[in-house]
Amino acid sequence: MxxxxxxxxxxxxxxxxxxxxxxxxxxxxxxxxxxxSALNQPQLVRDPTAVFDLMPPFWQRQVHAAGI
Structure with missing residues (x-):
């Protein structure tokens, strides 16, 4: 990639x-x-690295609420 x-x-x-x-x-x-298609692709996913943990808690909750 x-x-x-x-x-x-x-x-x-x-x-x-x-x-x-x-x-x-x-x-x-x-x-x-x-x-x-961009519409079919999830825009936020749980990154296997610690970068996801640096996102603000609000956005982390949004990702988990969406079931991604």
């Missing part, structure tokens, strides 16, 4: 945020990755 993100750098060699946003919707669960 990192190779895909860095495959299209922005002018100046920085990370292209627009490209990264488009890559976020790629469905890699199949043998041939395809662009998934």
């Amino acid at each position: 990192l190779e895909l993100i860095f495959s299209r750098p922005a002018p100046g060699g920085r990370v292209n945020l627009v490209w990264m946003q488009q890559v976020a919707y790629v469905d890699t669960r199949q043998s041939l990755p395809r662009l998934a």
Whole structure:
């Protein structure tokens, strides 16, 4: 995934945020990755790292209430 993100750098060699946003919707669960609908993708998920724990408690409760 990192190779895909860095495959299209922005002018100046920085990370292209627009490209990264488009890559976020790629469905890699199949043998041939395809662009998934943004409406079907959960926007907040329980991150397996400690980053989720840094979210404000209100937003953590929202994620848990949605059953994600």
